Amino acid sequence: MSHHKMSPVLKLCAAALVAFGSLAANAAPQDAAQTKVITQTDRLIVRYKDAVDNSKGAMPARALTAARQALMARSGQQLGATMRLLRATATGANVMQLSRAMSIDEARALAADLAARDPDVEYAEPDRVMLPLFVPNDPMYTQQWDLFDAKGGMNVPAAWDKSTGAGINVAVIDTGYRPHVDLQGQILPGYDFITNATIAGDGNGRDSDASDPGDNTYAGQCGTGIPAQDEASSWHGTHVAGTIAAKANNGVGVAGIAYGAKIVPARVLGKCGGYTSDIADAIVWASGGAVTGVPANANKARVLNLSLGGSGACDTTTQNAINSARSRGAVVVVAAGNSNINAANSNPANCAGVIAVAAVGRTGGKASYSNYGSVVDVAAPGGDSGAGILSTWNAGTSTPAGDNYGYMMGTSMATPHVAAVAALMLSTNPNLTPDEVEAKLKSTARAFPAACSGCGAGIVDAAAAVNAVAAGATVTPPTQNEVEPNNSISVANPVNVSGTVVKGTLYGTTDNDYFVVQVPAGKTLTATLTMNAGSGSTDYDLYAYNSAGTQLAMSTNGAGTPDAVSVANATSATSPRYVRVRYHTGVYGASYSLKFTW
Missing domain, CATH: 3.30.70 (Alpha-Beta Plaits)
Known part of the structure; x- marks a missing residue:
């Protein structure tokens, strides 16, 4: 952004795209009218x-x-x-x-x-610019109600007998990290993806140093009236990392939920937030994809934590990056947002293929600030009414100082709880797909003990989720075969169950396969096309339409690269969406697999 002033998209809540997540534990959560947006x-x-x-x-x-x-x-x-x-x-x-x-x-x-x-x-x-979201023998473990409290906690201790997350890397796509005694040995090499030196605050652009120099801002630095007054550094990424993987049973501080896992830090948020394009590249890189000019990630992450967000629809750039990460088996966990509004208006919570997380307080009811709605998948402890989430922090108000611990609250804090449980599950069963992880988190979540309308399937239960995958009860996606004739919208094959994989074949340049999904209100349909073994250099393309036949999306990647389209139903009623597979080049009669999720 050179020297232009930028208004934040979302402001740190004890840390928030810029990051959703954090409100200092003793501070009142921001309501929708107070949320700052770039x-x-x-x-x-x-x-x-x-x-x-x-x-x-x-x-x-x-x-x-x-x-x-x-x-x-x-x-x-x-x-x-x-x-x-x-x-x-x-x-x-x-x-x-x-x-x-x-x-x-x-x-x-x-x-x-x-x-x-x-x-x-x-x-x-x-x-657009995104912002961070705040709102064992470890001596502070007794203060970590979010791990064990019967109402608002996640039943984590019972999961530790089965899994600690060993062998799983979790990417924290956030403000970077501070070295901390309770994170010693837990941080793998990361990368600083911030391209703008003013936002970065470390004197340069992209480099291999993902440490957090501080993101403090002075009044008006991010745009007129934003922030309204000087704000201290959030150390948001360090707090998130500690929730996931702070060392346990080391006689120091707190215990991380997946303390056997490792953290891959990807720094995307600095002073006033971070750009969508930088965040998208971090998503691709962290999951094992290639980014021009950036060394390959030697420690591919199976779980990506995005405790950040902004308003508006899911950006195409962000959706493409998420699709790319999911194609490599990465589970993408994102914060629902801290504005007490429908998360359908919060990005990237409203992107397809993510696990969107709402926040509950210690009572197990919806946190006052948490977003809600049909795009929310599950809830987890984020803190409310003075009972915040305790984790690793730094004592500096602007630049780094000594190790510290701090309470924060927000959906930024709820999100790493779910990312950590996903790591516990994948450590137990590495063959789980992203959709299977989501399905098990939902099916094993426990009922809300207090009001939490629009908070998803329930509060994540760590022990139940780990037990479900340890028992080998993995989710087998339903399958169906393409049935001819289906070469137009009027004779499209219906697909009725999310997760369904359709098997089909095209026999020539004039052959088209159409499928129809009745997409529920507020949901986003994603269709992913892959060519089956033996298809050689055959290339099929993918298109999506509404009932009037208007093209809504398309994907025309070359041979060997999956195609994916995502289309939303922003109306208040169920609405049909049509997906078309079209021959482009290659051998006639090659078979494909087309997966539908919504």
Whole structure:
């Protein structure tokens, strides 16, 4: 963002995209009217239809053709801005640096104008800024009510007999980390993905040092009135990391839920938050994908924790990164948000394929600040009414000082509880898929002991979840075969159960397979297409439509790369969505698998 002032998308809640998560434990949770949102950006994300997904093998950014630059210049003239190529994202989009900061609405208008002018644009959207979300013999274990309390806790001690998370890496995509005695030996090499030196606060852009130099801000630093007054550093990522993997039985401090697991820190949030494009690259890298200019991650994470968020719909850039991570087997756990609103308006909680987490207090009821709604999957302890979540912290108010412990509350704190339980499950059964982890978390969650409307399937029960997968009761996705004729919307094959895998075949250039899903209100349908063994270089493409036949999404990746489309039903009633598999190149008669989730 060079020297432009930026308003935060979400502000730290004891830490929050910038991070959802934290409110100091003794502070009153912010309500929706108090939530601070970064409403400006100085970047645009543009992906062209001929772009190459770089996540399977990094490629340099493609230079823009003169024709494309000319169309960008004409679009920019409408709003008095110019654009220059900054870099390429891991999924093949271009990050464009604008010559001035503008409101999100202005940036959306600019993106829409560019897409209208240039038929080669697959999508264009603002590069929005996200914020962090706050709100054994270990001497402080007795203060960790979130692990054992009968009402608001997660029944963690009973899970430790079966699993401690050994062998599983959890990526904390956040503000970085501070070295801490209770995290000694728990932190693996990470990466600092912040491209803007002003946000980074460490004097440079991207580098291999994921440590947190502090994210304190002065009044008005992030935009007019944001923050309203000087704010101390949050040490948000360190708090999240401690909840997941602080050492246990070491006679020091607190116990992490998955204390046998390791943390892979990916620093994406700094002063005033972090860009969507940087967060997306971190998601790809942490899960084992390639990012241009960044060394390969030698410690692939099976679980990604995103205690961060912003408002509005799920960005295409973020969804593509999540799809990429899931294709490598990563479980993506995200905070529902701290604005006491429907999480359908909170990003990335409203993205497809994630486990969205609401927060409960010690009573087991909904935390006053927690978002809610049909996109929420489960709930976990986040703290409320003075009973916060205790974890590792730092004593510095701006720059780092000594080791410390602190209470925070927010959905940022609830999220690592669920990420840690996912690590316990995967340590017990490494063959679990992301969908199986989610299904077991939901099916074993316990009922809410107090009111928690819109908080998902229940409060995560660590012991029950681990026992379910230890018993070998893995979820076998339902399957069905494609049935001809189904070459148009009018004769589409119905798919009725989320998680269903359809087996099908195309026999020529004119063959198309259509499927229809009745998508519930507020849900997002995701369809993922993979070619089966023996298909060689055959390439099929994927499209999604509404009932009027209007194309809503498409995926045209090359041979050997899965295709995925996601379409939301933002209405208040169930609505049909149609998915089409189309032949592109290769051998006739090759078979495919198409998985549907919603």
